[in-house]
Amino acid sequence: MVRKTANDTCSYSLYLTNTLSGQKQKFQPYDLNRVTMYVCGPTVYNYAHLGNARSAVVFDLLYRVLRDTYPCVLYTRNFTDVDDKINAAAERTKQSIRDITDRFIKAYRSDMKALGVIPPDFEPRVTDHIPDIISVICCLIDKGHAYVAEGHVLFHVPSFEQYGVLSGRKQTDLMAGGRVEAAPFKHDPADFVLWKPSIPSLPGWESPWGRGRPGWHIECSAMTASCLGLPIDLHGGGQDLIFPHHENEIAQSVSARGGAEYCRFWVHNGFVTVDGRKMSKSLGNVVLVHDLLRETEGETIRLALLSAHYRQPLDWSTELLEQCRRTLERLHRLLSDTDHLSQENITEGFSEPGIVARELYDDLNTPAALKALFGTARSLRHAVSHSERVRLRIELLAGLRLLGLFQENKLTSFQSVPSAFISDMLERRTEARDKRDFAEADRIRELLQAYGVTLEDTLQGTQWHIKTHNVKF
Incomplete structure (x- = not known):
């Protein structure tokens, strides 16, 4: 597909389900010449599991669609590299915290590359943005939305009247959740930590409130503002982040900006189950991408992750993976058989988005997009007219590229090798x-x-x- 400019017009518009409104809406960025997207990335204390991978692949697909629609798209996905789970891993393995996070950041990037995930424009680490975090906290204290108590700084939830706007939860029903611990020094049970003290054995940074480290939620607010500026057009992540993480992000960022909007669109992907059961350590069914890649090509894993609509649960199974492997083999063989058509150049009829793109414009409807892709492949296989075969091959390649399912070296894999x-x-x-x-x-x-x-x-x-x-x- 040809990259759009701000002056281009198209009869198709991108629609996304906005968690903030609970409805599918036409995506309208603040600035057609500069679209901004932030997605919550992994906490790097272990290899990425399928839940991490699904989020990365879904928002990589959205990134691809946006880049083919707007002239400039800035995408940020962070690494959380200071966290209690990382501290526990460091103590258990007798390694430094930096060694652990460096190792798993490298592994994450390698695994995501294998899945065809394009590197974001910015990949901030929390530990590189401590001054930004402290600055936002100071602003919240100055505006009366946060307070200091026993070395902690907490956001006072009742000070933000719109709290619950994303999750739909009422303030009267809210309790501390996620990584927020109940504590007697809280002014309200729902108040959450922005900064907490660190003992000498734990990572910490000097601050106006003593040596400590940031709370989970404030990190993304600070990194979003630092990398992209505010407000942003789109914020993404898994649906488990809606509350409390993203709810708290809104409270912090809107409060720090005197009530100004933080983000226009909130997009969340569904969970991954394994053979119909929730993926969890207690059940012993956590599937790591690093392990899968030893047995299966990344392209196959990507297709499996895209097989269900991003907002719906995805049930992972060996049968699904095998089906996707066979499907890709058929597609690659077809491309190889029609490789002699690749030198042809037909532009007529391609001023509008292809059939796969049109399905993706409808809330990233990957099941419909894949159905359209396979339909194009069948038509190509049975087409007789030379011009029709060339046109269909171009259409097929455009769809594969947009879905992130096309690798150039696959075209040679079925040809004669001396x-x-x-x-x-x-x-x-x-x-x-x-x-x-x-x-x-x-x-x-x-x-x-x-x-x-x-x-x-x-x-x-x-x-x-x-x-x-x-x-x-």
Whole structure:
């Protein structure tokens, strides 16, 4: 698709379900030339699980749609790198907190790259924004929305009359939730922590209220303002963040700005279940992306994550993953079979968004978008007219690219691979293994896999074969 400019007109508009209104609304940014989006990222004390991945993939898709609609889109997704769970992991493993967070930030980026997630424009870490956080807290105290008590700073919920506007909860029914602990020094049970003291063994920073660290909610308010400026157009995250996290973000940010709007659109994705059961440590069914990627290609995982509408629960299963793997194989084979059409250039009829894009404009309706994509693939397979085949292939590629399901190297994976090339690569891999250069050996294996060549190391040496595929739409 061609990137839009602010002056372009299109008969299709993007509609999203806005949690703030509870309705599907036309997305209208403050500035057509500068669209801003903030999404709550992971707390980096472990590898990303499927819930983390679903949020990343859903908002990556929204980012792609926005970038194909507006000339400038600024996307921020943060890393929470100071947290009680991180502290516990550091104590358990006898590592420094920085070592743990650096390790899992690197792992998260690698895993998300494998899922086709485009890196956001900004990836702030909480620990890099402590001065910004302290500044917002000072502002809240000055305006009478926060108070200091026994080394803590707390936001006084009754001072914000609109509290509950996002979650629909009434103030009279609210109690401290999430990571907020009940404490006798609170003026109101619903008041939540903005700053808390740190003992010497825990991370801490100097502040007007003593050495301490920030509460969870204030972090995102400060990083949003610092990276994007306020107000922003869109804020995203999992539906579990609606309350208390996002509710508290609104209270803090609106109060600090004297009642001015913080964010226009709030978008939330649904939960992931595993074989019909909630994913949880107690059930032992937490699925880590890092583990999945050892057995399955990231593109397959991405398709599975997009198979259900983002607002609905997604039930994960081995059957779903296998179905997605077979589907992608058929698509890649079709693209390979029609690769000779790739040099053709047809622009007529492409002034409007493709059929996949039009479905995504309707609240990111991925089930409908995928149905349209598969319909295009079937039409391409059976088309007779040369011009129609070229047009359908362009349409198919545009849809795959927008969904993040297209990798250029897949086009070569089903074509003929010279045996001399394979032999040369195997010799180089053997030399690398003899030198214990396993990184180079793995690189060569991955290169051959990109051409559809599968290696098997046996006692008799390395065996290889090229996959064959039975294609039917």
